[in-house]
Amino acid sequence: MIGRLHGTLVDRAGTRVIVDCGGVGYEVICSGYTLAGLPALGETVTLLVHTAVRETEIALYGFGSAQERQLFDMLITVKNVGPSSAISILSGGHGPRGVAELIAREDVAGLTRIKGVGKKTGEMLVVELREKCEMTLLTWTADGELRPVAAPAGAARTIRKHPMLDEVASALLGLGWRPVEVDKALTELAVEPGATLEGLLRQALRSMPR
Secondary structure, eight states, X not given: OOOEEEEEEEEEETTEEEXXXXXXXXXXXXXXXXXXXXXXXXXXXEEEEEEEEOSSOEEEEEESSHHHHHHHHHHTTSTTOOHHHHHHHHTSSSHHHHHHHHHHTTOHHHHHTSTTOOHHHHHHHHHHHHHHHHHHHHHOOTTSSOOXXXXXXXXXXXXXXXXXXXXXXXXXXXXTOOHHHHHHHHHTOOOOTTOXXXXXXXXXXXXXOO
């Protein structure tokens, strides 16, 4: 399977581009989001790739960022959402973060405004991916690293004794919950020996208001 291509962008037409790697041209299908970030023809490009093998063809889907590839991999796990549908969703104008936020907020109406997403598909995306998108958003920065989120003014700090609780609070505040809601969740959160940041985030998210 091909997982990454690094070469020269030699052609683009519609949603398809051709990347020349050592004299071999690979045709790759990309979302509008990735297409908008591509360099000019003749310049070097790197794409993360999903290889879809069908009975009659092998199709390559390319992504300009790890975030988009990660969300694509989640989308295609949803019933009736194949690679082509996932690319259409990612081309809806929201970008990976915007799509993930719609799912995390259970915004079915917002999802159905994306071309090709009906109400049933929107509901399935929320049911199957909401928690995954919540956790993913906590780890995303513009470059795919764990994002440091500063707590806004007014956020209470007296109850956050353990360093990991500060990180949990910052992440929740960054997702849009109010300081009073975050503080209430943290008062019920105990840091046991061997606790991980991911585990604490999951516990806190389960207690947050919907």
